[in-house]
Amino acid sequence: MIQLHDLEFVPFISSKEIKNRVVELTKKIAEDYKGETPVFLGILNGSYQFLASITSHYKADCEVEFTKLSSYQGIHTTTCVRQLIGVENLKNKDIIIVEDIVDTGNTLVSIVENLKALEVKSYRVATLFHKPEAYQKNIKLDYVGFEIPNKFIVGYGLDYDGLGRNLSEIYQLKH
Ligand SMILES: O=P(O)(O)OC[C@H]1O[C@H](OP(=O)(O)OP(=O)(O)O)[C@H](O)[C@@H]1O
Numbered sequence: 001m002i003q004l005h006d007l008e009f010v011p012f013i014s015s016k017e018i019k020n021r022v023v024e025l026t027k028k029i030a031e032d033y034k035g036e037t038p039v040f041l042g043i044l045n046g047s048y049q050f051l052a053s054i055t056s057h058y059k060a061d062c063e064v065e066f067t068k069l070s071s072y073q074g075i076h077t078t079t080c081v082r083q084l085i086g087v088e089n090l091k092n093k094d095i096i097i098v099e100d101i102v103d104t105g106n107t108l109v110s111i112v113e114n115l116k117a118l119e120v121k122s123y124r125v126a127t128l129f130h131k132p133e134a135y136q137k138n139i140k141l142d143y144v145g146f147e148i149p150n151k152f153i154v155g156y157g158l159d160y161d162g163l164g165r166n167l168s169e170i171y172q173l174k175h
């Protein structure tokens, strides 16, 4: 068990299990993008470990970009369109959105809206974790590492109030 700030977490998914699953997903991506040069677009901050692991196993041509969504402005979050920061030349490119987790899907919707406006050629979604019970959107998730229960997790890029991103395995909130 570990403690981060005021909360306790228990071991959930080992680093070995993560690595094996990332290798499987990367193989599938490589098959699907044979002859193409996809752009792995990491959504900061949480995706950095997952993206590094995918690209270390991806042997064909690819590009890597990182972006961040601007913070919500004001309190009316549902009516606020968030902008992608730091991306310019994605026009006509084949994008693979790389997320650590798709939970409610709100973040993903903003990302996809932005990519459409940037006139990308295509986009697919790779996410290491997905909470089907929490997902309220209908954007297709093309590469999913693990479907998990609707409980808060940390590790491998995912944080609780800034802590836990550096952990190499996944921990789940205790009760
Ligand atoms: O599907 P959703 O309910 O929108 O949640 C998923 C998003 O939440 C986390 O990002 P966060 O905004 O916490 O930023 P971080 O990656 O810097 O931790 C995570 O990295 C996803 O981007």
Ligand code: HPA
Binding pocket: 101, 103, 151, 152, 153, 154, 158, 159, 160
């Ligand atoms: O379970 C989670 N853990 C950390 N960050 C998150 N962002 C959405 N869901 C989660």
